[in-house]
Amino acid sequence: MSAKTLGPVRRKFAPWNDRSAVPLIRIQNVSKVFGSFTAVDDVSLDIYEREFFALLGPSGCGKTTLMRMIAGFEVPTSGSITIAGQDLTDVPPHRRPVNMMFQSYALFPHMSVEKNIAFGLEMDKLPRGEIAARVEEMLHLVKLEAFAKRKPHQLSGGQRQRVALARSIAKRPKVLLLDEPLGALDKKLREETQFELLELQMTLGMTFVIVTHDQDEAMTMADRIAVMNHGQFVQISPPAELYEQPVSKYVADFIGDINLLEGRVTKNEPGTIILDSEMTGSRIEAVGESSAGMGDKVWFAVRPEKVAISLEPPRDPTINATEGTVWDIGYVGDVSVYHVRLNSGGTMRVSIANTQRVVERPISWEDKVFLTWTPDSGIVLTR
Ligand SMILES: Nc1ncnc2c1ncn2[C@@H]1O[C@H](COP(=O)(O)OP(=O)(O)OP(=O)(O)O)[C@@H](O)[C@H]1O
Numbered sequence: 001m002s003a004k005t006l007g008p009v010r011r012k013f014a015p016w017n018d019r020s021a022v023p024l025i026r027i028q029n030v031s032k033v034f035g036s037f038t039a040v041d042d043v044s045l046d047i048y049e050r051e052f053f054a055l056l057g058p059s060g061c062g063k064t065t066l067m068r069m070i071a072g073f074e075v076p077t078s079g080s081i082t083i084a085g086q087d088l089t090d091v092p093p094h095r096r097p098v099n100m101m102f103q104s105y106a107l108f109p110h111m112s113v114e115k116n117i118a119f120g121l122e123m124d125k126l127p128r129g130e131i132a133a134r135v136e137e138m139l140h141l142v143k144l145e146a147f148a149k150r151k152p153h154q155l156s157g158g159q160r161q162r163v164a165l166a167r168s169i170a171k172r173p174k175v176l177l178l179d180e181p182l183g184a185l186d187k188k189l190r191e192e193t194q195f196e197l198l199e200l201q202m203t204l205g206m207t208f209v210i211v212t213h214d215q216d217e218a219m220t221m222a223d224r225i226a227v228m229n230h231g232q233f234v235q236i237s238p239p240a241e242l243y244e245q246p247v248s249k250y251v252a253d254f255i256g257d258i259n260l261l262e263g264r265v266t267k268n269e270p271g272t273i274i275l276d277s278e279m280t281g282s283r284i285e286a287v288g289e290s291s292a293g294m295g296d297k298v299w300f301a302v303r304p305e306k307v308a309i310s311l312e313p314p315r316d317p318t319i320n321a322t323e324g325t326v327w328d329i330g331y332v333g334d335v336s337v338y339h340v341r342l343n344s345g346g347t348m349r350v351s352i353a354n355t356q357r358v359v360e361r362p363i364s365w366e367d368k369v370f371l372t373w374t375p376d377s378g379i380v381l382t383r
Pocket residue numbers: 034037039057058059060061062063064065066103213
C-alpha cells in the first residue's frame with residue numbers, strides 16, 4: 001500500500017473538527033514534575049478513536065514522559081487522563097486498554113519469535129488454541145511467518161523491531177503507544193516500515209500515538225501532529241496545516257526548511273499586511289491576518305519552493321523581491337537548493353525541482369540572481 005492509496009482515505013478523517021465527536025483519550029491539564037524540574041507542563045489534548053497521532057519535538061521535551069503517563073507507568077503530578085470515559089488515575093498499566101512499545105524495546109533473548117509474541121497472552125492465561133491463532137495472525141501481519149522459530153539474535157534489526165511491534169499488538173489494545181518504533185532502522189527500511197505500520201493501524205482499526213524525532217516520518221504517517229517544546233504543546237495540527245500555517249518561527253523551522261524574512265509592519269489591514277524589510281531591501285506584501293501592531297518586528301515565513309529565482313530583474317524590485325549572489329547549490333534528490341547571499345548580508349534558500357524546464361541558461365555559483373515571491377506564498381509570524 002502506498003501513500004497515494006492512503007491519502008484520500010485519511011483526508012476524510014477529521015473527528016477533531018466534529019464537535020459531536022467523543023475523544024477516546026482525554027488529557028486535561030496534565031503536568032509531571034521531577035523534583036524541581038517540570039518535564040510536562042500543563043498539557044491538554046484529545047485523541048480520537050482510529051487516529052494516528054504523532055508527538056514531535058527535540059530531545060528532552062517530554063514526549064516519553066507524556067506517553068508513560070498515558071500508559072500508566074508514571075502518575076501525573078496534576079491533571080487527569082481518561083480513556084473511553086474512564087478516569088485512569090488509579091488503574092495500573094496492565095489493566096489499561098493501552099500498550100506501549102518502548103523506545104528501547106527489549107525482546108526476551110532466550111525466547112523464539114513466536115514465544116516473544118505469545119508472552120503477554122500467556123501471562124493473561126488465554127486458552128492455548130487462542131494464543132496459537134493470535135500469534136499466527138501477528139506473524140502474518142508483520143510478515144515474519146518464516147521466522148517464528150528463530151531467536152532475536154538470529155534476526156536483523158528491522159525484523160526484531162517488527163517482533164516487538166507484533167508483541168505489543170498481540171493483546172489487541174485499544175491504544176498503542178509507540179516510542180520511536182522505527183529508531184533502529186536505516187532510512188530505506190524505515191520508509192517501508194512506515195507504510196506497513198499505517199496499513200496495520202488501518203487494518204486493525206487501532207489508535208496509535210507515536211513519538212518520533214523525525215519530522216518527515218510524522219508528516220508521512222500522522223493524522224495530526226503535536227509539536228512539543230519544553231514540556232508544552234506549541235501547535236497541534238494535521239501535517240499540511242503545520243507546514244502551511246505554522247504558529248511560530250519555532251514550528252516553521254522545525255517542520256521542513258523555511259526562509260524567515262524579518263521586517264517591520266508599516267500597514268496592517270484586514271487581508272493585507274505590509275512590512276518594510278532591511279533584509280530584502282524591499283517591501284513585503286502578504287495576504288492574511290495578523291495581530292501585529294504598527295512598527296512591530298515580524299517575520300514573513302516563506303518555503304524555499306515558493307520563491308522564484310531568476311537571472312533577470314523583476315518588473316518591480318521594490319515589492320516582494322530581493323537580490324543576491326548564489327554561493328552554494330545543493331542537490332537533494334530531484335530538487336536543487338540554491339543558497340543565495342542577499343545584498344543585505346542575510347541568506348535565503350530557493351528550491352527548484354530538477355524536472356522543471358529551464359528557459360534561461362542554468363543558474364550557477366557566483367551568479368547575481370533576483371528572488372521573487374507572491375503575497376500568498378507565505379505567512380506573517382509575530383513570534
Ligand atoms: N524519572 C525521571 N527523573 C527525573 N527527570 C526525568 C525523569 N524522566 C525524565 N526526566 C527528565 O524529563 C525531561 C523529559 O524527558 P523525556 O524522556 O520525556 O524526553 P523525550 O522528549 O522523550 O526525549 P528523547 O527524544 O530524548 O527521548 C528530560 O529532561 C529528562 O531528563
